[in-house]
Amino acid sequence: MKRVLFTSSSYDRYDADCTLPSKFGRLLDATGLEDKVRGRLTAVKMHVGRGIGYSTIHPLFVKILADRLRGYGAKVFITDHEVRDAASRGYREEYLGCPVVEVCGATGKYFYENHVDFGTFKNADIAGHIQDAEFLIDLSHVKGHGSCGFGGAIKNLAMGCVTDRTRQQIHGLEGGLDWNGGKCTHCGQCIKSCGHYANAFDSSDEYEVNYHHCTLCQHCAKVCPTGAITVTDNKYGDFQTGMAIATKAVLDAVGLERSYFINFLTNITAVCDCWGLTTPSIVPDIGIMASEDIVAVERASIDAIKLENLLQNGVPAGMELGTEGHLLERLHGKNLFLQLEKMEEMGLGTQEYSLDEVF
DSSP states (O other), rough: OOEEEEESSSOOOSOOGHHHHHHHHHHHHTTHHHHTTTTEEEEEEEOOOTTTTOOOOOOHHHHHHHHHHHHHTTTEEEEEOOOOOOOGGGHHHHHSSEEEETTTHHHHHHHHOOOETTEEEEEEEEEHHHOHHHHHHHHEEEEEEETTTEEHHHHHHHTTTOOOHHHHHHHHHOEEEEETTOOOOOOHHHHHHHOOOOOOOOOOOOOEOOTTTTOOOOOOHHHTTOOOOOEEEOOHHHHHHHHHHHHHHHHHHHHHGGEEEEESSSOOOOGGGSSSSOOOOOOOOEEEEEEEEEEHHHHHHHHHOGGGOOOOOGSTTTOOSSSSSSSHHHSSOOOOHHHHHHHHHHSSSSEEEEEOOOO
């Protein structure tokens, strides 16, 4: 049974010391990170957001973390797969007090090749700035995810610490894309939803995908109002296994003993921040969880998101939830525990945990 630290977003009086930023500082002091990061180059991997999304971890919390780590004697940098809009969102070196860099460098070509063997998943390439780090803080915003039900610490590493080639191969495990011209109204939603400029209509109004850029994230299929774009298979179990394999590759590169996991359960929305939009929360803010065990902190986070706390406004109007399983499984039709089971099988952690609240 692994220890998971937890601090709640609830408060009992109008006092700054009772609010989440102050509690976060006390939680960090309870982690034991001071002895782990001292003198080490420490990467803080997070998602800085894109588009008009506004539900990523607030820069204030990132600054609190960066300040604490520097106070512990660490050399700190913030990193994400894409940071070109980070400054406009408040993730600026001048404010945070540390650099903000792209995990694979400005050109996306700085990585270490790493080979795996799971179906069509062959290249678990590790981002250069991640593998070069001497300690890794996995700073994750918890939310729903259309391909695996739940996105947290595992998703942050599996999709955020690797190359575009690796992400494409992982998403490809679930299936490819098929376009039905007879159903297509050429509304353009698929083009606007693509964050990688990978699709277009050609001169004959035929839908085409540039698979050099496409990561098979399936955003185009999910926003298509007529069902003209579909995924050829629905092997989400293979996708979850691929996520676990990629996460293991990242943690093997850095060292599991030199990694720590912090999950923010605030602004918990139905879909991932990579959509570049923010919808209303599906449950009220819960708080922050932290652990040296990635599986334990993920399980504790999932357990805290309860069906009885559903905020109906967070679900698309007219959408009917499924009738079985966890709230996020009812929302996306995916068994979100599969990724945890695969991680356990690989010896990366346990779903057995004890919750230790920090006030």
